Amino acid sequence: MTETFSSPKELSDSLAEVGYLADDHIAQVAYLAGRLEKPILAEGPAGVGKTELAKALAAITDRRLVRLQCYEGLDETKALYEWNYKKQLLRIQADEGHDWSEIESDIFARDFLLTRPLLEAIASPEPVVLLIDEIDRVELETEALLLEVLSDFQVTIPELGTVTASSTPLVVLTSNNTRELSEALKRRCLFLHIHYPTPERERDILRSRVPGLEAAFAGRIAEVVGSIRNMDLRKPPSVSETIDWARTLLALSIDTIDTDSLEGTLHVLLKYQSDIEKARGSLGATVSGPAR
Amino acid sequence: MNRLFVEFAEELRAAGVPVSMVETIDAVRAVTEIDLSDRSALRSTLLATMVKDVKHLPAFDIVFEVFFSNAPPVGTDDEPGQDEGSSASDTAQPRDTGDIDELLRESLLEALERLDLEELRRQISRAVDRYAGIEPGRPVGGTYYLYRTLRRLESDSMAQALRDALGTGLDEDGDPLDGRLLDEDVERRIEMLRNEIEADIRRRLVADRGRDAMARTLRQTPVEDLDLMHASRQELDDLEHAIAPLARKLAARLTRRRHHLRQGRLDFRRTVRASLATGGVPVDPRFRRRRPHRPEVFLACDVSGSMATFARFTLLLTYSLSTQFSRLRSFAFVDSMDEITEFFGPGTDAATAISRIATEAKVVSADGHSDYGAAFESWNRLIGGDITSRSTLIIAGDARNNYRPARDETLGVLGDEARSVLWLNPEPRSYWDSGDSLMSRYGRHCDKSYEVRTLAQLEHFIEELVLP
Numbered sequence: 059m060t061e062t063f064s065s066p067k068e069l070s071d072s073l074a075e076v077g078y079l080a081d082d083h084i085a086q087v088a089y090l091a092g093r094l095e096k097p098i099l100a101e102g103p104a105g106v107g108k109t110e111l112a113k114a115l116a117a118i119t120d121r122r123l124v125r126l127q128c129y130e131g132l133d134e135t136k137a138l139y140e141w142n143y144k145k146q147l148l149r150i151q152a153d154e155g156h157d158w159s160e161i162e163s164d165i166f167a168r169d170f171l172l173t174r175p176l177l178e179a180i181a182s183p184e185p186v187v188l189l190i191d192e193i194d195r196v197e198l199e200t201e202a203l204l205l206e207v208l209s210d211f212q213v214t215i216p217e218l219g220t221v222t223a224s225s226t227p228l229v230v231l232t233s234n235n236t237r238e239l240s241e242a243l244k245r246r247c248l249f250l251h252i253h254y255p256t257p258e259r260e261r262d263i264l265r266s267r268v269p270g271l272e273a274a275f276a277g278r279i280a281e282v283v284g285s286i287r288n289m290d291l292r293k294p295p296s297v298s299e300t301i302d303w304a305r306t307l308l309a310l311s312i313d314t315i316d317t318d319s320l321e322g323t324l325h326v327l328l329k330y331q332s333d334i335e336k337a338r339g340s341l342g343a344t345v346s347g348p349a350r
Numbered sequence: 351m352n353r354l355f356v357e358f359a360e361e362l363r364a365a366g367v368p369v370s371m372v373e374t375i376d377a378v379r380a381v382t383e384i385d386l387s388d389r390s391a392l393r394s395t396l397l398a399t400m401v402k403d404v405k406h407l408p409a410f411d412i413v414f415e416v417f418f419s420n421a422p423p424v425g426t427d428d429e430p431g432q433d434e435g436s437s438a439s440d441t442a443q444p445r446d447t448g449d450i451d452e453l454l455r456e457s458l459l460e461a462l463e464r465l466d467l468e469e470l471r472r473q474i475s476r477a478v479d480r481y482a483g484i485e486p487g488r489p490v491g492g493t494y495y496l497y498r499t500l501r502r503l504e505s506d507s508m509a510q511a512l513r514d515a516l517g518t519g520l521d522e523d524g525d526p527l528d529g530r531l532l533d534e535d536v537e538r539r540i541e542m543l544r545n546e547i548e549a550d551i552r553r554r555l556v557a558d559r560g561r562d563a564m565a566r567t568l569r570q571t572p573v574e575d576l577d578l579m580h581a582s583r584q585e586l587d588d589l590e591h592a593i594a595p596l597a598r599k600l601a602a603r604l605t606r607r608r609h610h611l612r613q614g615r616l617d618f619r620r621t622v623r624a625s626l627a628t629g630g631v632p633v634d635p636r637f638r639r640r641r642p643h644r645p646e647v648f649l650a651c652d653v654s655g656s657m658a659t660f661a662r663f664t665l666l667l668t669y670s671l672s673t674q675f676s677r678l679r680s681f682a683f684v685d686s687m688d689e690i691t692e693f694f695g696p697g698t699d700a701a702t703a704i705s706r707i708a709t710e711a712k713v714v715s716a717d718g719h720s721d722y723g724a725a726f727e728s729w730n731r732l733i734g735g736d737i738t739s740r741s742t743l744i745i746a747g748d749a750r751n752n753y754r755p756a757r758d759e760t761l762g763v764l765g766d767e768a769r770s771v772l773w774l775n776p777e778p779r780s781y782w783d784s785g786d787s788l789m790s791r792y793g794r795h796c797d798k799s800y801e802v803r804t805l806a807q808l809e810h811f812i813e814e815l816v817l818p
Binding site for chain 2: 066082083086087089090093094096099101235236237238241244245247248249250251281282284285288315316317320
């Protein structure tokens with residue numbers, strides 16, 4: 059776990075080595091999560107690197123990443139564990155004539171258990187990073203399933219007893235904030251709000267992700283994207299879209315960004331027609347600009 | 351030291367951030383893991399452990415500033431009080447005050463240009479000494495001193511100077527994009543100046559009045575509880591930003607609640623049919639599905655001067671929830687009713703829609719003062735034939751009729767046809783019927799009247815409307 063890091067600085071340096079540029083706040087929270095053995099609840103707009111953070115943490119700690127993708131209708135048989143009833147049936151049929159109590163104790167054993175991500179993360183002999191992605195998609199009731207795992211790092215299976223983690227997993231939950239999460243869940247987590255990066259940080263991200271990009275040009279790209287984000291759009295460009303855009307510009311060997319080159323490639327950054335038109339409008343409005 | 355964090359948590363609670371006991375314990379545990387002299391680490395730590403919602407961030411920042419500001423960067427607050435300016439300023443002391451002003455502005459500009467935070471703070475401290483004229487013990491808010499300082503610094507001309515300095519080498523008729531970027535950059539830097547001045551003033555006020563008194567004056571009302579009618583410009587902006595997430599959450603909640611309410615009465619026929627599979631034993635009872643109640647809504651907003659802000663929020667929120675209604679038609683009126691539904695068609699921008707209402711809708715026929723009676727008459731002409739027993743009429747207004755004939759019987763005629771008539775009044779209930787308010791006269795024809803002064807109340811109203 060992150061005990062191996064003696065300071066947030068060291069943690070953020072290691073993160074940078076695997077290509078994740080964390081700002082001070084992110085590094086500090088990730089460091090604390092390791093120290094206090096508490097889950098991180100990362101919230102923020104889509105595409106600012108919430109999921110990436112979990113992946114990067116797994117990479118720098120040499121841990122396996124166990125991922126639980128949440129969706130509406132997720133239940134405990136998909137999140138925690140399920141009894142492999144087909145195998146249980148076979149076992150019963152194979153043993154016909156035997157004493158029932160013997161069979162019963164037999165079929166409710168570990169061998170007949172299908173582990174799902176949460177149990178897998180807990181039961182894993184070596185420590186893992188558990189990523190619970192888009193937690194805001196599950197119903198409020200399902201959230202409760204997670205509480206035992208998150209605070210005590212254990213799963214209770216009525217037939218088997220309680221499975222306790224042999225090593226504490228590092229848990230990262232992500233949320234796009236489409237609904238209010240329950241107090242109980244929030245209380246158990248360290249809260250980390252990730253916002254769009256500052257132009258300086260975005261420039262560094264671009265440079266580490268897009269090889270062959272010059273510093274000044276990367277800075278310019280970051281500035282322009284920052285300016286577009288200020289526009290009050292339906293979906294502002296995310297960091298990954300900035301990276302795509304930088305790659306596009308590089309591939310088209312465009313090395314200056316002006317109104318023309320921006321307009322030609324705007325569709326890489328913005329995904330709604332109304333946004334594209336709005337951006338065109340307000341970019342053109344600054345001075346002349348083609349009438350549309 | 352633990353006491354300090356407990357007090358900090360209490361102050362956060364007072365400022366409207368719900369901090370639980372467990373979270374306070376976490377915070378205290380967490381700070382043992384960090385270097386306490388590192389202020390930004392401390393901020394990150396307390397933020398992560400105690401604040402679990404972004405909307406509480408501004409409140410947290412202010413409380414944090416008040417509690418942990420006693421580690422200012424070099425040279426600022428080492429000598430609190432009025433005479434600091436003269437002793438701490440440069441050795442050269444020009445007689446002419448104009449020179450000092452000029453010098454100060456120049457050094458501020460230079461610091462802003464180079465983004466040298468330390469220097470900027472030092473200069474700001476001098477500027478606040480000189481211009482804010484802080485009087486110890488005088489109970490005014492920090493904003494008063496902030497504006498005083500900004501005015502004396504002539505922040506507008508500073509922005510221009512900064513623009514010139516940063517824009518050197520920029521072609522005047524160059525690309526519009528460059529101009530836009532430059533403007534934003536200047537804006538950001540001026541904002542930074544403003545924030546730093548504000549922080550500096552706050553630090554002084556804390557030193558002067560003590561932490562507790564200061565924290566009390568800084569407490570802010572959460573956005574949802576702001577009074578829509580009396581919000582300041584800044585607060586209105588905040589409200590506007592709160593609308594979209596609020597609508598999204600409300601929509602999600604309504605869908606979820608509907609989900610739960612879906613099961614209705616026992617469906618006997620289907621239960622018997624299903625029981626055949628289990629030899630006639632009704633193992634699996636079947637239920638009728640309830641139809642979701644999606645009202646057909648006619649919304650009329652008073653858009654006269656005094657009511658404009660309120661109407662704006664009602665319209666915005668209702669429109670962002672239009673999926674929740676089977677049909678939504680909206681109307682605006684001052685002394686005459688006009689339909690404005692088309693202005694909010696799919697893909698239109700709320701801001702444009704609102705400005706179109708102001709210019710294109712025919713809401714005034716006489717003198718531009720609210721006349722509910724006349725408005726209802728014209729409403730009756732417009733929609734009289736369209737109202738069915740599924741329609742819900744909603745009127746948003748203060749019922750202040752400027753002493754004109756009430757003609758409330760028209761509302762009664764409309765209401766007889768409709769399923770229900772609801773009235774939203776943005777005034778406190780105690781003001782109803784005072785002066786020219788005819789609330790109870792109109793209220794007689796309504797099924798229910800609501801006091802809706804805040805977003806939270808508006809949200810509550812819509813929830814009740816869709817899930818009766």
